[in-house]
Amino acid sequence: MSNVTPFPVHGAPSGQIGFDRLELMRIMDLYGRMVSAGHWRDYAIDLGRDAAIFSAFRRSAERPEYRIEKRPALRNRQGMWALIGEAGNIVKRGGELQGVLAPVERRLLKIVGD
DSSP, X not given: OOOOOOOOOTTSOOSOOOOOHHHHHHHHHHHHHHHHTTSOOEXXXXXXXXXXXXXXXXXXXXXXXXXXXEOGGGTTTTOSEEEEXXXXXXXXXXXXXXXXXXXXXXXXXXXXXX
């Protein structure tokens, strides 16, 4: 009973990459619109040491249609955000989340417009 575990200090590196509140709100807003359009049905979030990944699925038993990856190590090179398609190809890469999500949002306009 004499073992004391210190509480994690806010701001200290935890070794895990994650989405901040505004980033997650932006991603979940897009996800909600795609669900209401009847295109996406499930999602998964993977938080690791190198990247935070949001995967959107048409059906839960399939590969994700899109993966939104945040890799802070690439911030100064190619941009830390990447939109990856179902086949594993990089659809868009950049430093701003809004620009990386643009191809999916354009596709949403086509889906709703039909």
